[in-house]
Amino acid sequence: MRHIISILLENEAGALSRVSGLFSARGYNIETLTVAPTEDLSLSRLTIVTSGSDDVIEQITKQLNKLIDVIKVVNLSEAAHIERELMLIKVRAAGKDREEMKRMADIFRGRIIDVTESTYVIELTGSGSKLDSFIQGIDADLILETVRTGVSGIGRGDRILKL
Amino acid sequence: MTMMTGAEIVIRCLQEEKVEYVFGYPGGAVLHIYDELFRQDKVKHILVRHEQAAVHAADGLARSSHKVGVALVTSGPGATNAVTGIATAYMDSIPLVVISGQVPTHYIGQDAFQECDTVGITRPCVKHNFLIKDVRDIAMTMKKAFYIANSGRPGPVVVDIPKDITAAKCAFEYPEEVHMRSYNPVMKGHAGHIKKAMQLLLAAKRPMIYTGGGVILSNAADELTTLTRRLGFPITNTLMGLGAYPATDRQFLGMPGMHGTLEANMAMQHCDVLLAIGARFDDRVIGNPENFASLPRKIIHVDIDPTSISKRVRVDVPIVGNVPDVLQEMIKLLDGEADKADISDWWQEIAAWRARQCMKYTMKDIIMPQYVIEKLYEVTGGQAIVTSDVGQHQMWAAQYYKFDEPRRWLNSGGLGTMGVGLPYAMGAVLANPDRQVACVTGEGSIQMCIQELSTAKQFRMPIKIVNLNNGYLGMVRQWQEMFYSSRYSHSYMDSLPDFVKLAEAYGHVGIRVTKPEEVEGALRKAFVEHKNDLVFLDILTDREANVFPMVAAGKGLGDMILAEDL
Numbered sequence: 001m002r003h004i005i006s007i008l009l010e011n012e013a014g015a016l017s018r019v020s021g022l023f024s025a026r027g028y029n030i031e032t033l034t035v036a037p038t039e040d041l042s043l044s045r046l047t048i049v050t051s052g053s054d055d056v057i058e059q060i061t062k063q064l065n066k067l068i069d070v071i072k073v074v075n076l077s078e079a080a081h082i083e084r085e086l087m088l089i090k091v092r093a094a095g096k097d098r099e100e101m102k103r104m105a106d107i108f109r110g111r112i113i114d115v116t117e118s119t120y121v122i123e124l125t126g127s128g129s130k131l132d133s134f135i136q137g138i139d140a141d142l143i144l145e146t147v148r149t150g151v152s153g154i155g156r157g158d159r160i161l162k163l
Numbered sequence: 164m165t166m167m168t169g170a171e172i173v174i175r176c177l178q179e180e181k182v183e184y185v186f187g188y189p190g191g192a193v194l195h196i197y198d199e200l201f202r203q204d205k206v207k208h209i210l211v212r213h214e215q216a217a218v219h220a221a222d223g224l225a226r227s228s229h230k231v232g233v234a235l236v237t238s239g240p241g242a243t244n245a246v247t248g249i250a251t252a253y254m255d256s257i258p259l260v261v262i263s264g265q266v267p268t269h270y271i272g273q274d275a276f277q278e279c280d281t282v283g284i285t286r287p288c289v290k291h292n293f294l295i296k297d298v299r300d301i302a303m304t305m306k307k308a309f310y311i312a313n314s315g316r317p318g319p320v321v322v323d324i325p326k327d328i329t330a331a332k333c334a335f336e337y338p339e340e341v342h343m344r345s346y347n348p349v350m351k352g353h354a355g356h357i358k359k360a361m362q363l364l365l366a367a368k369r370p371m372i373y374t375g376g377g378v379i380l381s382n383a384a385d386e387l388t389t390l391t392r393r394l395g396f397p398i399t400n401t402l403m404g405l406g407a408y409p410a411t412d413r414q415f416l417g418m419p420g421m422h423g424t425l426e427a428n429m430a431m432q433h434c435d436v437l438l439a440i441g442a443r444f445d446d447r448v449i450g451n452p453e454n455f456a457s458l459p460r461k462i463i464h465v466d467i468d469p470t471s472i473s474k475r476v477r478v479d480v481p482i483v484g485n486v487p488d489v490l491q492e493m494i495k496l497l498d499g500e501a502d503k504a505d506i507s508d509w510w511q512e513i514a515a516w517r518a519r520q521c522m523k524y525t526m527k528d529i530i531m532p533q534y535v536i537e538k539l540y541e542v543t544g545g546q547a548i549v550t551s552d553v554g555q556h557q558m559w560a561a562q563y564y565k566f567d568e569p570r571r572w573l574n575s576g577g578l579g580t581m582g583v584g585l586p587y588a589m590g591a592v593l594a595n596p597d598r599q600v601a602c603v604t605g606e607g608s609i610q611m612c613i614q615e616l617s618t619a620k621q622f623r624m625p626i627k628i629v630n631l632n633n634g635y636l637g638m639v640r641q642w643q644e645m646f647y648s649s650r651y652s653h654s655y656m657d658s659l660p661d662f663v664k665l666a667e668a669y670g671h672v673g674i675r676v677t678k679p680e681e682v683e684g685a686l687r688k689a690f691v692e693h694k695n696d697l698v699f700l701d702i703l704t705d706r707e708a709n710v711f712p713m714v715a716a717g718k719g720l721g722d723m724i725l726a727e728d729l
Binding site for chain 2 (some may be wrong): 009010013015018021025030055058059062063065066068069070141163
């Protein structure tokens with residue numbers, strides 16, 4: 001099963017590699033990983049999308065907590081949460097494709113943020129599956145380049161991950 | 164406040180931590196630190212002959228004394244040589260602080276001479292590590308290093324210090340205490356779970372206690388013995404846990420696992436309530452986890468590390484906490500209610516397993532390795548600290564030397580590192596100057612750190628090396644005999660040195676023993692006549708003796724091969 005794990009960790013050199021090293025050393029899977037400092041610059045917030053049986057997810061959570069630089073770990077998937085991912089996608093937009101590409105961007109509430117005679121760069125935000133749908137919805141031959149941030153997640157309502 | 168160099172601060176920190184011995188090897192990046200070592204006499208330095216042995220010796224000191232072991236190595240190859248020692252300590256949760264020199268900060272990343280990414284290389288095999296980038300951080304980092312190494316589930320901590328940082332100056336003040344927002348090991352167990360555990364134990368018809376290295380590391384042998392005696396339950400100690408409960412006691416069933424006793428393994432399999440304490444259901448202990456889990460029993464698991472719980476086997480009552488604290492709580496609950504189920508039928512079942520005498524072996528005209536360990540036990544009155552390397556001799560030592568007290572048996576259980584025996588003995592003699600120290604080894608293992616005979620001479624370490632020399636990498640040969648149709652691929656040791664002459668060349672006493680009737684006399688000679696010397700006993704044993712009982716890898720614990728079956 002797919003899980004979204006949120007981690008607060010010390011914003012220190014090497015802290016990220018302790019987390020990523022743990023996943024590779026113990027054979028856990030990372031689908032996406034995003035990290036950036038929080039409003040408190042001594043802290044980083046990290047979101048990992050992973051998958052595994054309940055036993056594996058339990059071990060992942062415990063092993064993460066065991067890392068000295070990790071302060072808090074929450075499995076966002078256990079309760080109501082919001083996830084978002086940003087994608088920038090450069091597509092061929094010439095001739096008849098130009099109109100079609102604009103329409104697709106509109107349907108997915110994307111924004112065209114760079115325009116040339118033959119290309120667009122479309123900015124798209126949403127859940128990972130929405131971004132997947134967009135990619136599947138357009139002609140694969142027209143995709144020149146994609147870049148995705150990976151999932152960021154946050155709990156709904158009163159669920160707060162803070163020190 | 165007077166200004167000090169980083170190097171002086173490092174040494175002052177060691178003094179503040181009451182470190183008596185540092186095991187190390189100098190080199191360019193640690194020269195400032197070595198200069199400060201020279202200018203004081205509180206911290207004694209033991210010059211090893213290879214950095215791997217520095218870490219093993221610090222580890223041996225820690226295992227035999229409940230102190231934090233300290234090693235000091237230079238950058239690059241000094242640090243990489245230390246890695247095996249660090250990984251060994253990590254697998255067995257031994258508290259160490261390993262200080263490594265690093266190239267100057269402005270050289271880092273430039274492929275400088277003797278540069279390596281020590282923090283990166285050691286990251287997967289340390290509890291934590293640090294690269295110090297400011298002289299003002301040394302004192303707090305050292306404080307944290309000792310605190311992390313020796314609290315919670317212990318482990319090695321590496322502190323990497325660039326050379327320019329050891330030359331820079333600042334004021335020194337050693338922090339009284341340390342607080343880390345991200346690290347707070349749980350000490351007290353959950354009261355509700357402890358109560359539930361006691362209810363299960365008191366109602367059990369076929370209870371069993373299984374304890375590991377955690378009981379030794381947390382100094383909980385007294386609490387364990389009290390609890391076990393009051394409950395009257397059978398108990399087994401793992402390879403890492405030997406000595407936590409007296410091996411000569413009636414309630415002790417011997418070691419469990421791949422080379423455990425029949426009675427211990429059968430009781431592990433067929434109990435109805437299993438109390439696991441400071442143990443981790445290792446593959447060498449429980450065999451096939453699916454087979455183990457297929458039998459109906461309730462499992463209570465006490466451990467300070469939550470990741471050990473339900474890692475390989477699902478448990479019914481998890482208790483995260485410091486072992487002695489939890490055991491004290493359990494003993495308190497016993498004071499209240501004394502009613503426990505009658506387990507005399509269970510003891511009768513156990514007696515039947517015991518009657519099989521799974522450890523008996525046949526004497527021959529040549530020396531049987533098991534006999535050597537039995538004689539070693541007699542000659543030392545069961546009071547020695549015994550270190551071992553890895554292989555058949557390790558199993559025989561664990562099986563036939565009956566450890567009645569903790570911290571008497573030192574071996575690499577988790578990583579299985581050949582070569583630890585001699586350096587472990589070095590650490591043990593320094594930490595326990597009044598105690599006999601024997602290193603049980605084989606002709607394969609001893610050669611992996613043989614250079615330390617030189618260190619042992621320099622520092623007059625009266626270690627007794629008991630070399631069970633069968634001319635084979637015995638455990639490899641045993642597996643090849645059993646599982647590879649006796650194709651002994653590269654498991655023989657050709658061109659062995661003359662160990663007696665080798666010992667003499669290093670300035671020690673060497674004795675060769677070739678007949679069974681010579682064994683006891685040679686041991687007495689070593690331990691009595693040459694009490695203060697290092698003695699290398701090269702004992703030529705039965706070349707193809709095998710370790711039994713045995714549970715083959717991947718099999719269930721109940722699927723045992725006994726010597727009598729063959």
